[in-house]
Amino acid sequence: MDTNYTVENIRLSGDASPAPNSLDAFFDHLTTVFGPVGTPRLYFQNHWFADPNRDDKGVFVAICKSPAEIASSVRVYRRNVNFLEDLQYSVGGIGDVATLPSHTRRGLAQRLLQASVDYMAATGIDVSVLHTSTAVPLYAKLGWKVCVMFLTTCEIGAGLGPLAQPGLQCRQIDFEADLETIKALYRISETQLVASFRRDSDFYWKEYIGNYQDSRRTVISGIVTGQDGVAGYAILEASNAELAQFRSHPETASAPTINIREVFVGRPIKQGQVELVPLDTFARYLESLVAWAISRLGLTSTDAAKLRFPSALLPNEVLDRISASTGSAWASRTHRQNVQDGGWMWKIIRPIRLPSPTPGEEQQVLGPGDEDDLAKYLRQPVGIYCGCAGNIACPGTERYGFLRSDSF
Numbered sequence: 460m461d462t463n464y465t466v467e468n469i470r471l472s473g474d475a476s477p478a479p480n481s482l483d484a485f486f487d488h489l490t491t492v493f494g495p496v497g498t499p500r501l502y503f504q505n506h507w508f509a510d511p512n513r514d515d516k517g518v519f520v521a522i523c524k525s526p527a528e529i530a531s532s533v534r535v536y537r538r539n540v541n542f543l544e545d546l547q548y549s550v551g552g553i554g555d556v557a558t559l560p561s562h563t564r565r566g567l568a569q570r571l572l573q574a575s576v577d578y579m580a581a582t583g584i585d586v587s588v589l590h591t592s593t594a595v596p597l598y599a600k601l602g603w604k605v606c607v608m609f610l611t612t613c614e615i616g617a618g619l620g621p622l623a624q625p626g627l628q629c630r631q632i633d634f635e636a637d638l639e640t641i642k643a644l645y646r647i648s649e650t651q652l653v654a655s656f657r658r659d660s661d662f663y664w665k666e667y668i669g670n671y672q673d674s675r676r677t678v679i680s681g682i683v684t685g686q687d688g689v690a691g692y693a694i695l696e697a698s699n700a701e702l703a704q705f706r707s708h709p710e711t712a713s714a715p716t717i718n719i720r721e722v723f724v725g726r727p728i729k730q731g732q733v734e735l736v737p738l739d740t741f742a743r744y745l746e747s748l749v750a751w752a753i754s755r756l757g758l759t760s761t762d763a764a765k766l767r768f769p770s771a772l773l774p775n776e777v778l779d780r781i782s783a784s785t786g787s788a789w790a791s792r793t794h795r796q797n798v799q800d801g802g803w804m805w806k807i808i809r810p811i812r813l814p815s816p817t818p819g820e821e822q823q824v825l826g827p828g829d830e831d832d833l834a835k836y837l838r839q840p841v842g843i844y845c846g847c848a849g850n851i852a853c854p855g856t857e858r859y860g861f862l863r864s865d866s867f
């Protein structure tokens with residue numbers, strides 16, 4: 460690497476001093492790089508202070524000697540990720556990858572990513588994951604491999620179905636009072652979705668998930684309850700730029716896409732346990748939440764807005780059944796599209812054990828370089844959908860998808 464740069468960690472103490480690697484300088488650096496695309500400083504501050512696993516030794520910066528400034532940065536976010544069958548691995552989420560425009564193409568990002576890999580190996584992280592829309596080749600050079608995630612887009616304007624839902628009440632989630640219910644519902648993901656994150660701390664729930672700060676997006680967190688003791692919640696988001704465009708030019712602008720970051724419906728039974736509900740109940744609660752979110756966003760159910768979610772969350776077969784049993788046009792085949800997100804990349808840091816894709820066969824051990832096998836594992840097809848009661852065979856749908864509220 461160019462001798463004009465040194466690789467360092469950020470320094471937490473002495474923030475008041477003008478150290479070029481102080482935490483404040485790190486936030487300033489990220490704001491300089493990402494500010495022009497609309498990400499405010501508050502977003503990075505919140506990602507730091509709301510993260511109970513934050514580790515300054517996992518933040519790498521390249522300091523330029525002259526002028527003395529952060530030229531590039533990479534941060535490792537420490538999480539635990541759920542695989543199926545009670546398997547859990549520690550994961551290093553790569554984020555805050557940013558090189559000042561005046562210092563690009565000198566190998567700085569690569570150098571810091573290598574330092575991050577060494578850090579992950581030395582501190583017990585098993586696998587690494589990241590999402591990028593623009594820089595796949597950068598990460599591919601260091602061994603991360605793309606694992607496509609399938610998403611589904613539905614036209615909500617096609618009709619949300621019978622929306623008058625007597626007895627169902629939607630309101631904003633109160634991350635204090637509703638926390639136990641939400642946590643119990645979220646646990647449904649552990650048996651259903653591969654690669655969802657564990658959320659072990661109430662602090663993380665309240666501050667990272669519940670207090671999401673990003674002026675580029677409007678996040679709607681809603682809970683729906685019914686008299687039958689069933690509850691559901693959803694966290695949805697829409698791009699502010701799309702919303703503003705649509706509000707000012709409703710005739711010509713395309714209607715916004717509403718992304719479902721997570722949605723679960725169930726009947727809390729006792730301490731942290733949830734019973735799954737039949738599909739028609741599930742669909743009724745889901746539609747109520749979506750209708751409520753649409754009105755909160757200032758849209759109407761006849762606007763041509765789209766709903767997007769990981770296909771693993773609501774497989775095609777589940778949507779077929781919803782459309783057949785409720786008459787909800789949005790869920791029908793003619794109003795849905797399956798799309799791919801090729802920006803998710805994984806890298807194995809230390810050997811991990813996974814159940815064999817063939818039932819009855821021994822576990823397989825995957826090590827660094829076996830990312831293609833990891834991708835196959837992540838994308839194992841769902842046999843039976845288990846987000847609602849009753850069996851729905853979903854032979855071709857993958858179980859992989861569902862990271863958005865934890866994103867870094």
Ligand SMILES: CC(C)(COP(=O)(O)OP(=O)(O)OC[C@H]1O[C@@H](n2cnc3c(N)ncnc32)[C@H](O)[C@@H]1OP(=O)(O)O)[C@@H](O)C(=O)NCCC(=O)NCCS
Nearest residue numbers: 556557558563564565566567568569590591592594596597
């Ligand atoms: C992407 C970014 C981090 C690269 O930083 P960098 O320090 O210039 O990266 P490196 O010099 O280590 O480049 C390594 C490789 O990344 C790829 N790369 C770097 N910049 C690129 C660009 N603008 N377009 C396409 N590929 C790029 C190239 O493959 C490059 O290798 P090469 O120079 O041998 O062709 C930097 O341009 C940046 O901060 N961009 C804005 C923020 C951003 O997009 N961050 C990544 C979010 S996932």
